Amino acid sequence: MVHFSGELLPLVAALVAAGGVAGFMAGLFGIGGGAILVPVLLSVLIPAGVDPSIAMHVSVATSLGVIVPTSLRSFFAHRARGAVDHQLLTSWALAVPAGVMLASWVASWISGDGxxxxxxxxxxxxxxxxxxxxESWRLGDDIPGNPLRTLIGVCIGFFSTLMGIGGGVMTNTFMTLFNRSIHQAVATSSGVGVLISIPGVIGMMIAGWGDPDLPPLSVGYVNLLAVLIIIPLSIAMAPVGAKVAHFMKRRHLEIAFGIFLLVVCARFAYSLL
Incomplete structure (x- = not known):
């Protein structure tokens, strides 16, 4: 357990590093959310003294907390440009949060290794x-109707919450495979991020409520200290990463991000041995 006396400073320093690295990498790869933040957070929380049994829970939940303001800002910006598929988003208004709340219940008993x-x-x-x-890969000419559409919305909400991500990659993949433009997919994904992050934060707060091993300034599994530190740092560092990205080809960035994820998978697998 992390105590306020003497051990809070290492946690703050670790969170500062996590925010800067996550922001830079989000700008570099053009993908925000937990796909980057969760492994970065996990790599600094345990050395900072957070109990290993809940470090993954805190990383996932805190990532969702960081996503709330960024997804809201992104959604309103895309909506102002008229790029959001409101019909799809409305059809998921209950399905995605249902998956989120189911995942929050699962998070209350699943282990960090799980x-x-x-x-x-x-x-x-x-x-x-x-x-x-x-880009030529297609599963259909248009997005399928119910009940398949609802089931996909539930799955996106469920797995995104357990990963601590805003659902952007899953939504982008789903929409582009069904003949939607990448621009509309990205815009609509920002709205899905709102549907995931807000109920996700509430659910993860409830799931971790009263855990004796939580780090300081936590409400359930969501660490407010981390959220407050990471948001401004990630916003500040994202343009730096984006500037570096301009010197690389899009395909090279995709390959680099794919390799990054494989490295994360390998590290997680090694930690489970």
Missing amino acids: LKLVFMGIAFMVAMRMLFNR
Whole structure:
């Protein structure tokens, strides 16, 4: 357990490093959210003294807390440009949060290793998409109707919450495979991030309520100290990463992000041995 006396400073220093690294990498790869933040947070929380049994829970929940303001800001910006598919978003207004709340219940009893396995499984599939994706790949000419659409919304909410991500990669993949433009997919994903992050934060607060091993300034599994430190640092560092990205080709960035995810999967797998 992390105590206020003497041990809070290392935690703050670790969170400062996590915020800067996550922001830079989000800007570099053009993908925000937990796909980057969760492994970065996990790599600094345990050395800072957070109990290993809940470090993954705190990383996932805190990542969702960071996503709330960024997804809201992104959604309103995309909506102002008229790029959001409101019909799809409205059809998921109950399905995605239902998946989120189901995941929050699962998070209340699943182990940290179990969360790592979920993250590894989805991250590996995303890595394969990044490494071998072709824009010509299609599963259909338009997004399917119910009940398949509702089921997909529930799954996106469920797995995104357990990973601590805003659902952008999953939503982008789903929409582009069904003949939607990447611009509309990205815009709509920002709205899905709102549907995931807000109920996700509430659910993870409830799931971790009263855990004796939580780090200081935590409400359930969400560490408010981390959220307050990481948000401004990630916003400040993201443009630096984006500037570096301009010197690289898009395909090279996709490959680099795929390799990054495979490295994360390998590290998580090693930690489970």
